[in-house]
Amino acid sequence: MKLAHTMIRVKDLDATLEFYTGFLGLNETRRKPIGDEATLVFLEDDAGAYQIELTVNHGKSDYELGDQFGHLAFFTDDLEKVVTDVEARGWWYRRSKPTVSANYIFLKDPNGYDIEILQGRPD
16 A cells, blocks of 8 residues: 555645745646636655645635644755755744754744654655
8 A cells, every 4th residue: 555645725826836846846746626616736756756635625715724634744855955945935943953863844834734844864
């Protein structure tokens, strides 16, 4: 069994796409309209290892984040470069105290979802 994708509902598709494609570097692979009700936008990394489905429900622009959802996590080879980029954009972030096993930041996407950016990949 392989994970297909993670779906999140979004308030502002343009701002969300800028975050996930422009900042995180994901690629839009397809859009799927669901009648007049919704549009699904699929994003994936360069290797095609994972997908995120952005769901835009037409006529609905606000959601309450459920407490059952934690966060999305992404790896980077250069956390300092990411921090510089986040600061240049004026975004809030919280940084962990770097340890032998962890070095990461948390920030929020345009919809309020927590995003974790981790230095490196686990062995």
